[in-house]
Amino acid sequence: MATATLTIDLDALITNWRALDARTEVPTAAVVKADGYGLGADRAARALMRAGVDTFFVAVAEEGAALREAVGPSPIINVFGGHMSGDTDMMSDMMLTPMLNSIDQIVRHFEALPEHPFGIQLDTGMNRLGLEEAEWAAVAETVLSRSPKLVMSHLACADEPEHPMNPQQLATFKRLTDGINVPRSLAATGGILMGSDYHFDLTRPGVGLYGGMPFVEATPVTSLSIPVIQIRDVAEGETVGYSNTWIAERDSRVATISAGYADGLIRAMGANVDVFANEIRCPVIGRVSMDLITVDVTDVPEEHKTLELLGLHQSVDTVAEAAGTIGYEILTSLGARYYRRYKSA
Known part of the structure; x- marks a missing residue:
């Protein structure tokens, strides 16, 4: 055979998830975007489900739809990219939960799927996705009255534990969300490794599951x-x-x-x-x-x-x-x- 063989160790994937899960006292989801970081989201997700994972994150609705076909109806599938124009039928038919990132997405979702689950993403300093502080202040009461499933943000420098951006974003996230009666999530792999202050109610490791830094102790996958x-x-x-x-x-x-x-x-x-x-x-x-x-x-x-x-x-x-x-x-x-x-x- 003239092609190279890429071997993917699903037991190692599970070992890494369990190791990261053991570092927290809250539920641990799994990020399987980009086709499971290139290793096959369908196979990765089914293996992780056997280990107890019941919540996944993907980047866009199309990834979520493909994952739903692979894993069946039971897991929660959250979409980081939110509810984009043209996603409505897919969100509904494939039972996807968008993380709404803007006022436009909030309006789109509430008008098209008023009873459908959703989450909210807040920008705490990365300036990439999510509602800014003033936008959140303007819509928080309305949004919270509709019972979002999750409020999340994303750390920009979690692969550098001593970076001052980490405590800065943590403080901002707490200021924007303390006191709300909604599960919160801030930590991906790097955030998990920085300790319980960053864990909140749900962690969502990605690259660490697949053997990548900053999870130095990861088993090669x-x-x-x-x-x-x-x-x-x-x-x-x-x-x-x-x-x-x-x-x-x-x-x-x-x-x-x-x-x-x-x-x-x-x-x-x-x-x-x-x-x-x-x-x-x-x-x-x-x-x-x-x-x-x-x-x-x-x-x-x-x-x-x-x-x-x-x-x-x-x-x-x-x-x-x-x-x-x-x-x-x-x-x-x-x-x-x-x-x-x-x-x-």
């Missing part, structure tokens, strides 16, 4: 094994790949493996990242191209049919750092060409 297409001898002084960016400083053996930037392995990672032959670290050399990557396997004593890029030896965040990006981008970019293998006890 993904591994990526890439087939070796060809191994060649390269003499000292010869070059490898586009633009002659790598020149052999010794007689070398070079493996060409079957993956590239079309598979989400970002070109910028280039020679900053390694792959592994069992325990042996093998540097990527030359340019990452669309379908192929070249690797120095001179120090590997025997030929390997596959080499590992992601797994126990190297996390998505390590690969992301090599590419000058974040683990979220690596996860959500993992390509459609991979053979996806799900494993679970």
